[in-house]
Amino acid sequence: MGICSKCSKCCNCSRCTKGVPTGHAFFICYVLCVIILAMKKDFDNWNNKKKIINNSIELKLYHSRDVWWCTLGVNIGFEQDGDDEDFERPVLVLKGLSKNTCLIAPLTTSKNENKNRIPIGIIDGKEAQAIISQIKVIDTKRFINKIAVVDIETFEQIRKSIRNLI
Numbered sequence: 772m773g774i775c776s777k778c779s780k781c782c783n784c785s786r787c788t789k790g791v792p793t794g795h796a797f798f799i800c801y802v803l804c805v806i807i808l809a810m811k812k813d814f815d816n817w818n819n820k821k822k823i824i825n826n827s828i829e830l831k832l833y834h835s836r837d838v839w840w841c842t843l844g845v846n847i848g849f850e851q852d853g854d855d856e857d858f859e860r861p862v863l864v865l866k867g868l869s870k871n872t873c874l875i876a877p878l879t880t881s882k883n884e885n886k887n888r889i890p891i892g893i894i895d896g897k898e899a900q901a902i903i904s905q906i907k908v909i910d911t912k913r914f915i916n917k918i919a920v921v922d923i924e925t926f927e928q929i930r931k932s933i934r935n936l937i
Contacts, residue, residue, distance in 0.1 A: 820842065824913060829912075830870065831911045831914040833864050833867065833911060835864055835865060835866055835867060835926070836863070836864065836922075836923070836926045837917055837919075837920055838863050838864075838878070838891075838894055838918050838920065839915065839917050839918065840860075840861055840895075840915040840918055841860060841875070841913045841914055843860050843909075859915065860877055861877075861894055861895060861899065862877050862909075863875060863878060863901050871910055871911055871912075873908070873909065873911060874906060874907070876903055876929070876933075877905050878891070878894060878899045878901055878902070879899065879900050879902055880897045880899055881900070887903050887936065888900040888902055888903075889929050889932050894918065894919050903929065903936055904936065
């Protein structure tokens with residue numbers, strides 16, 4: 772089994788098992804390594820953390836336009852995950868549904884331009900975008916701490932973009 776010289780990991784593809792790839796084969800191997808390794812998710816650790824979060828009894832008060840650090844966890848396929856070992860990511864509260872649930876949009880600091888990523892300004896010291904294609908309902912037990920409030924003009928632009936999305 773070979774190791775990709777770019778990422779120092781192996782995807783166990785036939786190119787890797789024949790030795791370290793070079794040239795065009797290297798590029799294909801690198802792309803495969805990135806995709807396969809990105810799909811290996813830590814569901815076991817997330818499940819343990821999710822049990823702790825579920826047993827929380829603290830009620831978090833929130834409002835539309837709030838930005839919270841949130842424990843999003845590990846999700847399926849290309850659904851937006853929380854980052855790092857704590858499975859956390861900032862989210863924008865779009866609408867309250869009850870005292871325990873709300874509709875959110877995950878935030879990203881990725882520079883990738885996409886019509887489904889709406890810039891919202893500096894959040895926690897970094898330029899952020901709301902990923903409107905990943906909106907979802909969450910329980911407020913996932914909230915960690917409030918870090919910002921988005922201005923009304925930006926929030927209305929996000930709402931308009933969501934209406935145009937659906």
